Amino acid sequence: MSKLLMKGNDAIVRGAILAGCRIYFGYPITPASEIAESAARYMPRVGGTFLQAESEIASINMVYGAAGGGVRVMTASSGPGISLKQEGISYAAGSELPCVIVDIMRGGPGLGNIAPEQSDYNQVVKGGGHGNFKCPVLAPNSVQEMSDLTQLAFEIAEKYRTPVYVLADGYTGQMMEAVEFGEPFTNVPKQDWAVYGDAESKHNLISSIYLDPEELEEHNRKLQQKYENIKQNEVRVEEFMLDDAEYVVVGYGIVSRVLKTTVERLRSQGLKFGLLRPITLFPFPEKRIIELAKMAKKFLAVEMSNGQMVEDIRLAVNGSRPVEFYGRMGGVVPTAAELVERCQNLVKKEN
Amino acid sequence: MASKVLQKPASFYDTYERNPSTDKKMPHYCPGCGHGNVHKFIAEALDNYELADRTIFISPVGCSVFGYYYFDTGNIQAAHGRAPAVATGIKRAHPHSIVISYQGDGDLAAIGTAEILHAANRGENITVFFINNAIYGMTGGQMAPTTLETQKTTTTPTGRNARNEGYPVKVAELISQLEAPVYVERVALFDNKHRSRARMAVRKAIKNQADHLGFSLVEILSPCPSGWKMDPVDSLHWIKDVMMNQFPLGVYKDNTKEVEPYEAPKMQLSDEEIKQAIEIIPDTEKEFKKTEYAERYANPEIKVAGFGGQGVLLLGAALAQAGLLENYNVSWLPSYGPEMRGGTANCHVNVRNIPVGSPVVNDPTVLIALNRPSLEKFEPVVVKNGLIIYDTSLIDIEVQRDDVEVLAIPATEMADKLGNTRTANMIAMAAFAGYTGIFNRETLKETLKTAIKRKKLLAINEKAVDEGYEFGKSKRPS
Ligand SMILES: Cc1ncc(C[n+]2csc(CCOP(=O)(O)OP(=O)(O)O)c2C)c(N)n1
Ligand code: SF4
Numbered sequence: 001m002s003k004l005l006m007k008g009n010d011a012i013v014r015g016a017i018l019a020g021c022r023i024y025f026g027y028p029i030t031p032a033s034e035i036a037e038s039a040a041r042y043m044p045r046v047g048g049t050f051l052q053a054e055s056e057i058a059s060i061n062m063v064y065g066a067a068g069g070g071v072r073v074m075t076a077s078s079g080p081g082i083s084l085k086q087e088g089i090s091y092a093a094g095s096e097l098p099c100v101i102v103d104i105m106r107g108g109p110g111l112g113n114i115a116p117e118q119s120d121y122n123q124v125v126k127g128g129g130h131g132n133f134k135c136p137v138l139a140p141n142s143v144q145e146m147s148d149l150t151q152l153a154f155e156i157a158e159k160y161r162t163p164v165y166v167l168a169d170g171y172t173g174q175m176m177e178a179v180e181f182g183e184p185f186t187n188v189p190k191q192d193w194a195v196y197g198d199a200e201s202k203h204n205l206i207s208s209i210y211l212d213p214e215e216l217e218e219h220n221r222k223l224q225q226k227y228e229n230i231k232q233n234e235v236r237v238e239e240f241m242l243d244d245a246e247y248v249v250v251g252y253g254i255v256s257r258v259l260k261t262t263v264e265r266l267r268s269q270g271l272k273f274g275l276l277r278p279i280t281l282f283p284f285p286e287k288r289i290i291e292l293a294k295m296a297k298k299f300l301a302v303e304m305s306n307g308q309m310v311e312d313i314r315l316a317v318n319g320s321r322p323v324e325f326y327g328r329m330g331g332v333v334p335t336a337a338e339l340v341e342r343c344q345n346l347v348k349k350e351n
Numbered sequence: 352m353a354s355k356v357l358q359k360p361a362s363f364y365d366t367y368e369r370n371p372s373t374d375k376k377m378p379h380y381c382p383g384c385g386h387g388n389v390h391k392f393i394a395e396a397l398d399n400y401e402l403a404d405r406t407i408f409i410s411p412v413g414c415s416v417f418g419y420y421y422f423d424t425g426n427i428q429a430a431h432g433r434a435p436a437v438a439t440g441i442k443r444a445h446p447h448s449i450v451i452s453y454q455g456d457g458d459l460a461a462i463g464t465a466e467i468l469h470a471a472n473r474g475e476n477i478t479v480f481f482i483n484n485a486i487y488g489m490t491g492g493q494m495a496p497t498t499l500e501t502q503k504t505t506t507t508p509t510g511r512n513a514r515n516e517g518y519p520v521k522v523a524e525l526i527s528q529l530e531a532p533v534y535v536e537r538v539a540l541f542d543n544k545h546r547s548r549a550r551m552a553v554r555k556a557i558k559n560q561a562d563h564l565g566f567s568l569v570e571i572l573s574p575c576p577s578g579w580k581m582d583p584v585d586s587l588h589w590i591k592d593v594m595m596n597q598f599p600l601g602v603y604k605d606n607t608k609e610v611e612p613y614e615a616p617k618m619q620l621s622d623e624e625i626k627q628a629i630e631i632i633p634d635t636e637k638e639f640k641k642t643e644y645a646e647r648y649a650n651p652e653i654k655v656a657g658f659g660g661q662g663v664l665l666l667g668a669a670l671a672q673a674g675l676l677e678n679y680n681v682s683w684l685p686s687y688g689p690e691m692r693g694g695t696a697n698c699h700v701n702v703r704n705i706p707v708g709s710p711v712v713n714d715p716t717v718l719i720a721l722n723r724p725s726l727e728k729f730e731p732v733v734v735k736n737g738l739i740i741y742d743t744s745l746i747d748i749e750v751q752r753d754d755v756e757v758l759a760i761p762a763t764e765m766a767d768k769l770g771n772t773r774t775a776n777m778i779a780m781a782a783f784a785g786y787t788g789i790f791n792r793e794t795l796k797e798t799l800k801t802a803i804k805r806k807k808l809l810a811i812n813e814k815a816v817d818e819g820y821e822f823g824k825s826k827r828p829s
Pocket of ligand 1: 415
């Protein structure tokens with residue numbers, strides 16, 4: 001047996017280490033704490049550093065410092081902590097620093113609860129902090145992907161010089177599934193922009209300051225071009241029974257798992273439903289949605305939130321088809337039975 | 352001699368190309384500002400110890416935000432107050448580098464209080480220069496945490512009032528109370544003697560880092576003629592006559608003679624060693640064959656519930672592990688957080704031939720209940736024709752439903768007989784397998800290797816598997 005049973009949160013740390021990450025800065029918060037605990041266990045064993053910071057603000061700024069040094073570095077948290085990290089993430093985006101931020105979403109607003117929600121979509125996918133920036137966002141829905149997408153996150157971060165999020169929810173972090181791991185990557189390339197504390201790199205500057213308005217506009221244009229390139233090259237989706245689908249359900253993360261079961265059941269009733277699961281939330285699969293809108297009658301977005309991703313679907317569909325929304329909040333995970341009923345109603349309304 | 356005095360330290364850039372102003376020779380500071388002095392002391396020290404190549408200078412938010420115009424070193428600009436965290440990050444990434452966190456009083460003693468305190472408390476091997484000018488210079492002369500009582504600023508127009516704004520924060524005193532810092536001194540910039548003292552302190556604080564001694568902080572009482580609305584000369588008098596009364600100069604802490612230099616050891620691992628270190632090499636290479644069993648038990652969606660401490664989560668994990676070994680698609684999801692602290696625990700397990708959709712088990716096909724509240728809570732949601740397994744040793748009621756299969760097992764009594772109550776969970780797990788025929792007994796025993804951390808408990812748990820399996824099998828419907 002080449003697979004191991006482990007929690008999503010543990011798989012993230014294994015994936016990160018395999019990707020060459022040797023520094024972790026974090027602050028405990030349920031349901032993300034196992035990530036810090038795993039990092040505390042494994043980072044020192046591979047000659048790396050684990051540091052529990054005094055706050056999420058400090059931890060993201062430590063990430064900023066290490067990322068400025070050109071090494072692979074990460075942090076993880078959940079909603080309330082991600083809110084605090086936004087300042088540092090904006091600085092990292094402005095200074096074009098690659099780093100990986102994991103958000104294991106919980107219920108909000110405020111202290112909310114620790115059950116799974118998807119209500120950080122807006123603050124994570126839309127930039128969150130101040131300024132004209134966005135971060136690529138990868139949304140795993142299995143423990144295998146918690147590892148795989150964390151590794152991919154480091155690659156994307158470095159390729160485009162940008163912070164990258166791995167966005168999951170309490171259940172994907174807490175659940176155990178089988179995972180298979182690949183070989184370690186240890187040749188993190190030396191970056192020509194980073195500061196290493198040596199003569200070669202000493203003329204490098206890590207900064208987000210551009211005093212002159214024209215220069216800052218230029219910098220912002222460069223950032224927008226980068227986001228455009230990311231849009232062109234990095235869209236990832238999973239499709240299930242979409243080929244002849246009359247109805248397209250869209251969901252990411254844990255919800256997509258329930259939706260898959262839902263689509264299976266609807267198909268067995270002869271109802272032509274298909275699932276589109278964005279794996280990248282930024283870049284959002286708008287092109288695919290535009291294509292689907294040409295053949296499908298209706299879309300249904302399902303989220304564990306008040307309807308945040310649905311806005312991106314509506315933007316892509318641009319009024320050409322109805323886009324309905326079904327959401328649960330507070331940590332309630334929709335059941336397949338509930339979603340089947342919802343989808344059946346969608347068809348009834350149509351007829 | 353004169354030319355030597357005027358010579359710029361090599362650790363400064365000759366011309367300040369990063370400054371967008373047309374004059375690339377002039378620093379951006381106001382005339383009479385203390386920042387320039389301190390910059391010069393730092394640059395001279397870096398020259399002297401030949402450290403510029405290794406140095407990474409962290410520019411804060413404040414008037415020294417453009418520190419990177421001047422220092423011919425690596426440069427990182429940091430968010431307001433966060434320089435010690437940024438310094439921690441880069442120092443941990445490159446321990447051989449010399450990291451300087453240069454901060455004003457708003458930056459360090461107001462918005463960044465947590466960051467400085469904890470960097471100091473961790474004894475980060477960095478050097479902090481704290482420019483105390485009792486005012487926010489950059490933003491135009493507002494109150495700083497170090498603003499003196501009765502001192503007028505734009506946000507204390509009638510003078511700082513301790514009843515409203517509190518007292519000036521004494522950073523050198525505060526930091527020196529911590530265990531880890533090795534060197535804390537307060538100096539002032541107002542005459543040659545004191546400037547020379549300041550220069551020595553700056554040198555020492557940098558040298559400490561190069562010697563791997565730990566955290567050093569130098570607080571520098573520094574003139575801000577613009578913020579104070581004074582001319583440069585009066586500013587110097589004000590430091591001497593007013594500021595120093597509130598902020599006494601001196602060495603607040605110096606352990607440099609006592610502490611041992613410390614450098615974190617380096618490690619070089621092979622790929623195989625990395626995989627071993629992070630425990631991703633599976634316990635067994637063995638393949639385990641699937642068993643044959645009645646169709647109605649296929650693809651079980653299992654809920655396991657009981658008291659925290661009964662090993663409920665472990666029972667579920669063992670089932671999932673057994674499923675994995677027999678090449679099923681499996682998932683295990685625990686209840687987590689305060690719910691667990693309340694004394695009840697449950698988990699959801701899927702063992703499926705096809706990929707697992709939702710890992711959440713709302714309507715279990717199998718319920719394994721190890722205490723009464725669990726049976727009461729989950730009996731109603733078990734699907735029709737589902738299976739309920741419950742521990743009769745601890746549950747004094749019976750299953751009410753007549754549309755489900757029931758396996759009643761005195762798991763805790765059986766465990767007690769074996770000599771360890773805590774094996775009841777494995778007995779119940781094996782009973783499920785024995786009763787339904789899902790999983791080989793050998794597979795279950797293999798899962799124990801992963802599930803049971805204390806090796807001396809392995810034998811008794813193997814017995815528990817045998818007992819439970821036999822019991823379940825003896826009740827298997829024909
Ligand atoms: C988060 C944030 N809040 C406020 C500011 C505005 N700001 C810029 S400099 C400064 C005060 C800096 O004062 P101090 O640290 O004493 O340095 P000085 O300017 O006196 O050298 C403030 C409040 C900012 N840049 N960022
Ligand atoms: S405002 Fe004060 S601290 Fe800032 S440059 Fe001018 S004199 Fe120096």
